[in-house]
Amino acid sequence: MPRTPLRAVTPPDSANKALRALWGLAWLLLYRPSPTPLHAWRRFLLRLFGARVGAGAHPYPRARIWAPWKLSMAAHSCLADDVDCYCVAQVTLGEHVTVSQYSYLCTASHDYRDPAMPLVAAPIVIEREAWVAADAFVGPGVRIGAGAVIGARSVVLQDVDAWTVVAGSPPRHLGERPPFDR
Amino acid sequence: MPRTPLRAVTPPDSANKALRALWGLAWLLLYRPSPTPLHAWRRFLLRLFGARVGAGAHPYPRARIWAPWKLSMAAHSCLADDVDCYCVAQVTLGEHVTVSQYSYLCTASHDYRDPAMPLVAAPIVIEREAWVAADAFVGPGVRIGAGAVIGARSVVLQDVDAWTVVAGSPPRHLGERPPFDR
Amino acid sequence: MPRTPLRAVTPPDSANKALRALWGLAWLLLYRPSPTPLHAWRRFLLRLFGARVGAGAHPYPRARIWAPWKLSMAAHSCLADDVDCYCVAQVTLGEHVTVSQYSYLCTASHDYRDPAMPLVAAPIVIEREAWVAADAFVGPGVRIGAGAVIGARSVVLQDVDAWTVVAGSPPRHLGERPPFDR
Numbered sequence: 001m002p003r004t005p006l007r008a009v010t011p012p013d014s015a016n017k018a019l020r021a022l023w024g025l026a027w028l029l030l031y032r033p034s035p036t037p038l039h040a041w042r043r044f045l046l047r048l049f050g051a052r053v054g055a056g057a058h059p060y061p062r063a064r065i066w067a068p069w070k071l072s073m074a075a076h077s078c079l080a081d082d083v084d085c086y087c088v089a090q091v092t093l094g095e096h097v098t099v100s101q102y103s104y105l106c107t108a109s110h111d112y113r114d115p116a117m118p119l120v121a122a123p124i125v126i127e128r129e130a131w132v133a134a135d136a137f138v139g140p141g142v143r144i145g146a147g148a149v150i151g152a153r154s155v156v157l158q159d160v161d162a163w164t165v166v167a168g169s170p171p172r173h174l175g176e177r178p179p180f181d182r
Numbered sequence: 183m184p185r186t187p188l189r190a191v192t193p194p195d196s197a198n199k200a201l202r203a204l205w206g207l208a209w210l211l212l213y214r215p216s217p218t219p220l221h222a223w224r225r226f227l228l229r230l231f232g233a234r235v236g237a238g239a240h241p242y243p244r245a246r247i248w249a250p251w252k253l254s255m256a257a258h259s260c261l262a263d264d265v266d267c268y269c270v271a272q273v274t275l276g277e278h279v280t281v282s283q284y285s286y287l288c289t290a291s292h293d294y295r296d297p298a299m300p301l302v303a304a305p306i307v308i309e310r311e312a313w314v315a316a317d318a319f320v321g322p323g324v325r326i327g328a329g330a331v332i333g334a335r336s337v338v339l340q341d342v343d344a345w346t347v348v349a350g351s352p353p354r355h356l357g358e359r360p361p362f363d364r
Numbered sequence: 365m366p367r368t369p370l371r372a373v374t375p376p377d378s379a380n381k382a383l384r385a386l387w388g389l390a391w392l393l394l395y396r397p398s399p400t401p402l403h404a405w406r407r408f409l410l411r412l413f414g415a416r417v418g419a420g421a422h423p424y425p426r427a428r429i430w431a432p433w434k435l436s437m438a439a440h441s442c443l444a445d446d447v448d449c450y451c452v453a454q455v456t457l458g459e460h461v462t463v464s465q466y467s468y469l470c471t472a473s474h475d476y477r478d479p480a481m482p483l484v485a486a487p488i489v490i491e492r493e494a495w496v497a498a499d500a501f502v503g504p505g506v507r508i509g510a511g512a513v514i515g516a517r518s519v520v521l522q523d524v525d526a527w528t529v530v531a532g533s534p535p536r537h538l539g540e541r542p543p544f545d546r
Contacts, residue, residue: 098299102286104466104499112495112513112529115544117462131294135286135319137499137517149294153319153337153351155517155532165294168337169351169517169533180297280481284468313476317468317501331476335501335519335533347476350519351533362479 003159004141006109006120009088023049023068034061046071054095070107074128089121089140094128096182100152102135109140127162129180147177185341186323188291188302191270205231205250216243228253236277252289256310271303271322276310278364282334284317291322309344311362329359367523368505370473370484373452387413387432398425410435418459434471438492453485453504458492460546464516466499473504491526493544511541 012020031045042061043053050069053059057073062081065071070087073079077093080101085091088108099105105124110117122141126132130144133152144150144160151167151174160166165174194202213227224243225235232251235241239255244263247253252269255261259275262283267273270290281287290303304323308314312326315334326332326342333349333356342348347356376384395409406425407417414433417423421437426445429435434451437443441457444465449455452472463469469488474481486505490496494508497516508514508524515531515538524530529538 098292106498106516109497109516110462110495112541115493115546117495129297131292131299133291134288139516151339152288152291152321155351157515157531167339167352169519170531170536172352177294182297280474311479313474313481315473316470333521334470334473334503337533349521349534354534359476364479 003139003157004122004143006111006122006140008111009108009119009121019049019069020067027065032061036061046073087124088119090123092123092125094126094130094146096129097126097131099126099132100134100136103132104135104137105132106137107140147179149177185321185339186304186325188293188304188322190293191290191301191303201231201251202249209247214243218243228255269306270301272305274305274307276308276312276328278311279308279313281308281314282316282318285314286317286319287314288319289322329361331359367503367507367521368486370475370486370504372475373472373483373485383413383433384431391429396425400425410437451488452483454487456487456489458490458494458510460493461490461495463490463496464498464500467496468499468501469496470501471504511543513541 026045031042034041039058042059043057046053046059046068052072054073054075056076058078060079060081063079063083065085066087070090072092074093074095076095077097079085079099082102083099084104086106086108091105107124108119108121111120124138125143127146129147132150135153136150137155139157142156142159145162147163148160149165150156154167154171155169156171163177163179165177167174208227213224216223221240224241225239228235228241228250234254236255236257238258240260242261242263245261245265247267248269252272254274256275256277258277259279261267261281264284265281266286268288268290273287287306289306290301292299293302306320307325309328311329314332317335318332319337321339324338324341327344329345330342331347332338336349336353337351338353345359345361347359349356390409395406398405403422406423407421410417410423410432416436418437418439420440422442424443424445427443427447429449430451434454436456438457438459440459441461443449443463446466447463448468450470450472455469471488472483472485475484488502489507491510493511496514499516500514500518503521506520506523509526511527512524513529514520518531518535519533520535527541527543529541531538
């Protein structure tokens with residue numbers, strides 16, 4: 001399956017750079033050192049910087065988030081410790097989505113057909129109940145369908161069908177997962 | 183080849199949680215900052231927390247160990263710097279086993295057929311003289327046979343035959359290694 | 365394509381060990397804490413320790429460099445944050461080469477046919493305009509041709525042809541890149 005095409009990123013203006021610097025400081029001093037159970041405190045900080053964060057979401061303290069104003073975490077979604085959420089373009093997690101430790105959600109790349117290697121980006125969408133297992137890589141423009149399971153260390157550069165189980169680099173189809181509603 | 187089936191993990195009781203917290207503190211203050219050559223000191227700390235550690239084993243200071251009481255390192259085995267030894271189930275290293283830098287020994291997963299995603303786990307066994315090269319991933323229930331070589335960055339989700347050389351994600355058979363005794 | 369054969373590494377003498385220790389200290393106290401824009405300062409430090417560093421090269425502050433005296437960065441090349449440049453043998457980056465975040469340039473291995481597992485190594489050469497994308501692994505003896513693109517998280521253990529695009533573990537040929545001169 002294909003993925004959303006990448007587009008040139010507008011270079012940040014000075015307001016944007018100042019906001020990034022402020023968030024970097026807030027992450028270091030207020031977000032990162034907070035005790036693990038204080039998810040409510042981190043939800044508050046993320047919302048303060050423009051993230052949409054649903055009730056009961058779990059943003060872990062060692063998760064790195066590039067720009068909260070480009071992050072949307074639905075209710076009961078989870079960004080585990082040591083996840084790198086590089087949200088140059090929007091990252092959207094549906095309800096009950098789990099992104100496990102060390103995973104890398106990478107919305108940006110470079111257009112290597114141009115010698116100036118301009119930054120390009122596309123949003124990542126992970127639909128409800130999907131699970132991105134430990135240390136997986138999700139590339140720009142990828143949509144992971146509801147309930148899909150991405151095996152540990154997989155490298156996902158194309159869209160993934162709902163309620164399928166995939167793993168590897170590139171990922172292979174391993175099976176189906178029984179769909180459910182809550 | 184298959185692997186050991188995963189089983190539900192009993193949720194930790196309060197004694198277990200307290201022990202985990204105590205070990206976390208000991209790791210941070212006593213294990214992690216110790217100078218690299220002081221393997222004897224780190225062997226002592228690991229044994230204090232219930233690990234079985236043979237003579238001349240090399241637990242490096244930046245190796246993360248989830249629960250020493252679930253770790254067995256035979257004589258002259260090695261857990262290199264930046265290894266993540268996530269021993270929710272038992273991790274057993276045979277004599278002269280080397281686990282190189284950045285590797286991830288991951289004994290736990292989630293049962294995604296159950297919407298509650300309960301934690302499941304199975305032991306990892308790495309037999310004598312095997313070498314897990316840099317930044318490899320070894321999943322729950324995997325047994326790596328004696329003398330096997332797991333190439334750098336491989337993702338191992340199935341058992342590996344003794345004295346074979348494999349690499350990739352999923353790993354492919356690359357050749358044999360001449361068996362030896364010491 | 366093959367790669368340069370690996371050779372036994374001469375064990376370091378005491379002068380070499382002292383230099384390694386001194387660089388470790390300089391990295392920790394002077395290189396690592398320097399603000400990101402101060403590339404000129406880090407170029408100065410690397411040259412002081414024997415690296416060949418061209419004008420406008422970008423050695424980022426969180427890049428780890430094993431031994432600067434084994435590193436050559438041509439003009440406008442880049443070692444991004446969290447790159448591990450393990451230059452036991454020589455690492456050579458051509459002009460305008462970019463090595464993106466989390467990548468691992470690993471020049472050393474062990475000869476596993478010998479039970480003593482002696483250290484072996486071979487140089488890595490990355491020719492002008494090549495791009496090693498995020499979190500790729502480049503093994504010992506590998507030459508990456510001019511303008512080649514190594515996709516994110518690829519594991520490269522063989523030489524890569526100039527102006528090709530590859531990705532995966534092992535990498536597959538995905539296409540060509542239009543060659544250019546500056």
